[in-house]
Amino acid sequence: MSQSSYDDTIKFRAGTLKEAANELDSIHLGGINISELARAGLTEMLRRTLTDEDKIALYEHYKGGEISEEATRLLLGDEFDMLEEDTEEFAAAAEEDTSRYLA
Amino acid sequence: MATDGPEYPILVDTDALVAVANSPLWELISEHIGLTTTNVCQHELKRHRDENRASASEGSRPYRLHHGSARVLEAIEDDETPLTRVVSVPRPHGADAGEQSLEQQLVQHPETVDYVVLMDAHGRRSIRRKIQDRDLKAHVVPPTFLFYILYDNDLISREEFCEACAELLESEGWTGYQAVKAAWEGIPVDCSDVVDSDLLS
Numbered sequence: 327m328s329q330s331s332y333d334d335t336i337k338f339r340a341g342t343l344k345e346a347a348n349e350l351d352s353i354h355l356g357g358i359n360i361s362e363l364a365r366a367g368l369t370e371m372l373r374r375t376l377t378d379e380d381k382i383a384l385y386e387h388y389k390g391g392e393i394s395e396e397a398t399r400l401l402l403g404d405e406f407d408m409l410e411e412d413t414e415e416f417a418a419a420a421e422e423d424t425s426r427y428l429a
Numbered sequence: 430m431a432t433d434g435p436e437y438p439i440l441v442d443t444d445a446l447v448a449v450a451n452s453p454l455w456e457l458i459s460e461h462i463g464l465t466t467t468n469v470c471q472h473e474l475k476r477h478r479d480e481n482r483a484s485a486s487e488g489s490r491p492y493r494l495h496h497g498s499a500r501v502l503e504a505i506e507d508d509e510t511p512l513t514r515v516v517s518v519p520r521p522h523g524a525d526a527g528e529q530s531l532e533q534q535l536v537q538h539p540e541t542v543d544y545v546v547l548m549d550a551h552g553r554r555s556i557r558r559k560i561q562d563r564d565l566k567a568h569v570v571p572p573t574f575l576f577y578i579l580y581d582n583d584l585i586s587r588e589e590f591c592e593a594c595a596e597l598l599e600s601e602g603w604t605g606y607q608a609v610k611a612a613w614e615g616i617p618v619d620c621s622d623v624v625d626s627d628l629l630s
Contacts, residue, residue, distance in 0.1 A: 378602035385610065386629050408550045409607050411557065415568050416577075416615025419544070424581045427439060427543075429463035429511030 330397065336368075372401060385409065436513055436541050437463030440534060443473040443527040444548035445572040447497035448601060448608075450504075452593045457584055458575050459504040463511040469521060469530035471505060471514055474498040493600065528552045532559060535567055542567045546574055550607045571608030573597065577616065591620035598628045 340347075351357045376384070381402065388398040399406045441464050449458055458464075477498040485491035504510040521529035528547065535542045536559070545567055547553045553569045560567055573594060580590040594612065597605040613620060 378606075381603045382606045382628075383630050385606070404554075405550065405603075405607075408554050409610060412550065412553065412571055412607060412611035413614045415557075415570055416574070416611045418615075419568060419570055419574060420577070420581075420616045424578045427437070427463055427578055428461050428582060429437065 330394065369400060373403060376401060381405070435463075436515060436538075437465045437511060438541060438543035439463065439546060439575075440465050440467075440531045440542055440544070441470075441546040441572075441575075442466070442531050442548065442552070443470040443477070445546045445575075446470065446474065446501045447477065447494060448548055448572050448597060448605075449575050450497040450500040451493045451600065452576070452596055454576055454579060454585065454589070454593045455500060457579055459500075459510045459512060461511075461582075461584060462575055462578055463513075464575075465513050465515060465534075466501075466505070467527070467530040467534060468514055468516045470527040471502070473527045474502050474505075478502060488600070525552070528556075532556050535560070535565065536563065539563075539565045539567065544574065545569045546572055548572055548601075548604060548608070550604065571611055573608045573612035577612060580618075587618065587620075588623055590618065591623035594620060595624045595628060598624070 347358070347360050347363075351360060384393070384398060384401055387393045388395065402409075439462070443466075446464075446466060449455055452458075475498070477494040481491035481495035481498075483495050483499075485495060501512070504512045505514050515534060517530040517533055520526075521533060523529070528549070531545055531547070532555075535545060535556070543566075545553075545556055547556065547569065548571070550571075553571065557569045559565075560569065576585075576590050576593045579585045580587065585593075594609040598609050599605070601608070612618070
């Protein structure tokens with residue numbers, strides 16, 4: 327499993343984005359937190375980029391211990407918790423006597 | 430029509446019915462498991478059947494909607510099958526009317542419902558919240574639960590259970606995966622020898 331820390335950095339070619347961000351930082355009351363905006367923006371775009379196939383592969387990698395729960399949650403958002411809830415509900419159902427539902 | 434038949438304690442929505450009606454286990458499900466749906470879901474099934482052509486290419490979404498809905502409607506109209514329909518009053522409208530009709534049935538008659546079966550994970554969460562808020566006892570599960578009932582009662586083998594899950598995975602993408610993974614992890618059951626690993630990567 328990959329280890330990540332808050333201090334890890336991503337470098338990317340910012341182009342005009344850098345000038346625009348610096349300009350807004352200087353004119354916006356109190357400035358802006360470029361790192362925080364970048365984290366939020368990248369999170370949003372990573373989630374939007376995920377296809378159904380990506381989600382399946384990602385969750386399989388998580389279950390196989392190849393990626394952390396934190397990174398899986400970051401990408402899947404609420405869907406991570408929904409899958410956990412479904413699994414818990416199924417586990418509870420599997421404890422019940424299901425023969426009563428046969429007609 | 431089975432409208433006046435007994436109400437069975439498993440409520441099923443339109444998309445879940447279509448999904449299992451397209452599985453190789455549908456005949457066994459419709460013959461052996463007592464299920465209840467609503468007139469609103471029945472209406473959605475009729476719309477799916479009528480708005481999608483029978484001749485759509487095999488395996489496509491329109492093909493599955495047409496043929497799956499037609500199979501369920503036949504079962505609702507057949508007095509021999511334990512699939513009953515209740516009437517929702519007041520009648521919900523809109524895009525998720527079917528799901529709302531199940532929620533309404535649950536809230537109005539909580540003592541008659543043990544399980545609510547929905548295809549959509551967001552829908553399952555929404556009804557689960559309603560159940561928690563009202564301190565009800567019902568459980569909300571994906572449609573793979575119906576495969577599990579057959580498996581748990583020795584009406585199908587593990588291989589047949591796994592194959593039905595694999596078909597759901599193939600046809601329903603992430604929605605199918607959520608339904609299948611919850612079953613595999615929750616029961617638990619190992620389908621790795623039956624399911625093509627390409628479906629999971």
